[in-house]
Amino acid sequence: MSKVKIVVAGPRGNMGKEAVKMVSSTDEFTLVAAVDSKHAGMMLSEIEGFQGIDIPIYTDMQQCFKENEVDVLIDLTAPAFGKKHMQTAFENGVRPVVGTTGFTEEDIIELRATAEEQGIGAIIAPNFAIGAILMMKFSQMAAKYLPDVEIIERHHDRKLDAPSGTAIKTAQLISEVREQKAQGHPNETEELAGARGANFEGMRIHSVRLPGLVAHQEVIFGGVGQTLTIRHDSIDRTSFMPGVKLAVDAVLRIDTLVYGLEHIIE
Numbered sequence: 001m002s003k004v005k006i007v008v009a010g011p012r013g014n015m016g017k018e019a020v021k022m023v024s025s026t027d028e029f030t031l032v033a034a035v036d037s038k039h040a041g042m043m044l045s046e047i048e049g050f051q052g053i054d055i056p057i058y059t060d061m062q063q064c065f066k067e068n069e070v071d072v073l074i075d076l077t078a079p080a081f082g083k084k085h086m087q088t089a090f091e092n093g094v095r096p097v098v099g100t101t102g103f104t105e106e107d108i109i110e111l112r113a114t115a116e117e118q119g120i121g122a123i124i125a126p127n128f129a130i131g132a133i134l135m136m137k138f139s140q141m142a143a144k145y146l147p148d149v150e151i152i153e154r155h156h157d158r159k160l161d162a163p164s165g166t167a168i169k170t171a172q173l174i175s176e177v178r179e180q181k182a183q184g185h186p187n188e189t190e191e192l193a194g195a196r197g198a199n200f201e202g203m204r205i206h207s208v209r210l211p212g213l214v215a216h217q218e219v220i221f222g223g224v225g226q227t228l229t230i231r232h233d234s235i236d237r238t239s240f241m242p243g244v245k246l247a248v249d250a251v252l253r254i255d256t257l258v259y260g261l262e263h264i265i266e
């Protein structure tokens with residue numbers, strides 16, 4: 001069987017570095033090129049930390065797809081670019097696997113329509129860690145019985161978007177099983193703006209950003225005389241790579257856009 005030809009966008013980033021390692025060390029994958037925000041025309045092997053990885057770097061994704069045969073784009077860049085990168089992939093018949101966060105519900109609807117029109121598989125996964133998918137699934141189960149819930153997500157202080165993609169996805173999954181409801185005291189006031197966090201259909205989401213953190217989330221449910229906390233911690237970015245690999249395998253077999261790995265790990 002021929003190898004899956006992959007481009008990684010964002011190779012020098014925290015996630016991109018791990019993805020380059022994972023793709024390069026997976027027998028059934030071959031890394032054909034990288035798309036970076038700089039270093040056009042250089043080889044990745046010329047950059048510290050990528051010795052022996054002789055693939056070209058492009059800053060223009062169109063050019064990258066014109067000059068190389070590519071099956072899958074793994075995008076791990078920044079919220080401002082995820083949507084554009086997916087559109088460029090679709091235009092070139094390339095299947096995107098996207099970990100980049102910051103997509104709106106409207107973006108996802110629009111991108112799914114394009115994927116289906118063109119019959120190209122695509123995956124957007126706000127979190128690739130299997131434990132985080134389980135945390136979200138367990139939270140959805142718990143919300144049926146304990147509908148009062150708040151989410152606390154904690155990330156490193158280099159993160160651009162808040163709340164995290166995982167927190168939004170968790171809130172969306174919970175909202176599928178609970179009626180929208182206001183939480184807390186009906187007359188509560190915020191003495192400092194933002195004290196009660198972001199409001200997703202009555203669910204509060206609190207975002208913590210600190211050096212030393214990687215990616216963590218607690219989903220706290222409150223009932224009469226009890227609380228339930230479901231917590232996940234990624235303490236290293238290698239935690240995301242089995243999920244990226246799984247998504248690459250899956251995206252070759254679908255012809256629509258799947259949002260969330262919970263649809264792949266049944």
Ligand SMILES: NC(=O)c1ccc[n+]([C@@H]2O[C@H](COP(=O)([O-])OP(=O)(O)OC[C@H]3O[C@@H](n4cnc5c(N)ncnc54)[C@H](O)[C@@H]3O)[C@@H](O)[C@H]2O)c1
Pocket residue numbers: 009010011012013014015016035036037038076077078079081098099100101102125126127128129158240
């Ligand atoms: N889905 C997941 O499991 C998961 C896990 C971690 C991070 N993320 C998300 O992945 C994204 C990247 O996270 P990170 O921690 O690696 O960030 P990072 O800032 O460490 O790396 C991003 C890299 O992308 C590059 N880049 C930016 N714009 C680009 C462009 N237009 N073209 C090519 N390269 C570009 C930057 O130069 C940088 O090297 C973020 O959106 C983050 O929220 C998702």
Ligand SMILES: O=C(O)C1=N[C@H](C(=O)O)CCC1
Pocket residue numbers: 101126127155156159160163164165166167214215
């Ligand atoms: O490091 C990040 O940035 C992460 N972002 C994702 C999110 O926004 O949910 C998931 C984990 C790490």
